[in-house]
Amino acid sequence: MKINDNIIYYSSQCGKYTIPHDKETGKQIYNLPPQRVLQPYELIMSKDSIKSFKEKKKKDEEFENNKKKGFVHQGRGIQNPLGQLRHSTLHYLIKLYPLFRYDGDPILINGKKANSTALIEYLKLGTTAGSQLLNELVDKEVLKVIKGKGNTKYYGSTGKFVIKGQLKDKDSWTVKVFQEKLQEIINNVEKEIKNHPEKENIELYPLAVLAAVIPFFHFQTFFLCKNYDEDILKGQEEGILKVMKQSPTIIKHLPKITLWRLATGKVTKKMNQAQRRKLDIYFEILCKAGAINYWNGRKTLILINPDLVFVSNKIKDDSWYEAVTFLFEQANP
Helix, strand or coil, X not given: CEEECCEEEEECCCCCEEEEEECCCCCECCCCCCEECCCCCCCCCCHHHHHHHHHHHHHHHHHHHHHHXXXXXXXXXXXXXXXXXXXXXXXXXXXXXXXXXXXXXXXXXXCEECEHHHHHHHCCCCHHHHHXXXXXXXXXXXXXXXXXXXXXXXXXXXXXXXXXXXXXXXXCCEEEEEHHHHHHHHHHHHHHHHHCCCCCCCCCCCHXXXXXXXXXXXXXXXXXXXXXXXXXXXXXXXXXXXXXXXXXXXXXXXXXXXXXXXXXXXXCCCCCHHHHHHHHHHHXXXXXXCCEEEEECCCEEEEECCCCEECCCCCCCHHHHHHHHHHHHHHCC
C-alpha cells in the first residue's frame, strides 16, 4: 500500500499492480492508471543509466565481434626490439601478423604447418635472405622455433611482443591489430610496389614504416604521436574534437625523422635527400593502401586507419571514430 496526498494505493489480487483509491471515500479512482509493482528481478533505471547500459551493451557486442574478426595483441614496448631490426626485416615481419595463431601455435600456410621453406616461399625471398630473416626474428625473441619430425622446424610467435591471445609480458597498453584488415592492406601495398615507377632503382619496404608506427597511434584520436597513451578527455564529455580545438597542441605529433628512425633502426640526426624521398614514397604507398592518411604543413599530421587498430573499444568517441573512418572511406572508395 502507498499513500500520496489524497490518494491511497491498494494492491491488486494478483499482486502485480497497485490501484489508486480516494483516501476519504475509499472508492477507486478510474482516471488514474494502476501502477505496476516492480518484480524482484527488475531494476529501476534513470534515463542516464539506461543510456549507459545501452552503451555498455553496444561496446561488449563490438568487442565480441572484434574477437570473431581476429586480431593480434602487440605490446607498446615492442619499439625496443623493432628498433634493432633491419629495415627489410620489419617489412617482412608484419606480413606474418595475419598468419599468427592462438598462443603461439605453429604458423599455417594453406592449412598446413609452415616449415622454413614454406615461410620463405610465402615471403617471396631467396633461401639465404629468408633464412637470415627467420634467424634474426628468433634471435630477437619475436619468433620461436617449434620442432617437428627430424630436422623440420616450424615457427610461431613467442608471445613476448606480438601474439594472438594474451601477451606473456603484459604491458599497461597493448595494441590490437585486425588480421583480416592488415592482410587487405598488405595486398594493396604489394600491388603498389609492383606498379611503382621507381621499384627498379630502389628497394621498397613501406611496411617497415607501418610496423614502426603501430605502437605510436593515440588510443583516442588515432594520430601518431609521442603522448600516445595520454587521456586527453580526462573524463570530460565534450568529445575529442572540442578538446583538441580548446588545446590545439595537446597531441604531440611525431616528426618525419622520428618515423624514419623507428622504421630503419638508425640514429639519424638529419635525413638526406634520398632518405626523404624514400620516406615520401612509403607514405604515398601506405596512403593508397588504406593504412594511413597524412597532411603536410609546418607539422606532419598522420592518422592510422581506425579499422586496422584499436586499444580498447570501451574508450572510444563514436563521433570522432565515425569521422576518421569516413575520411579513410573517402580517400579509398
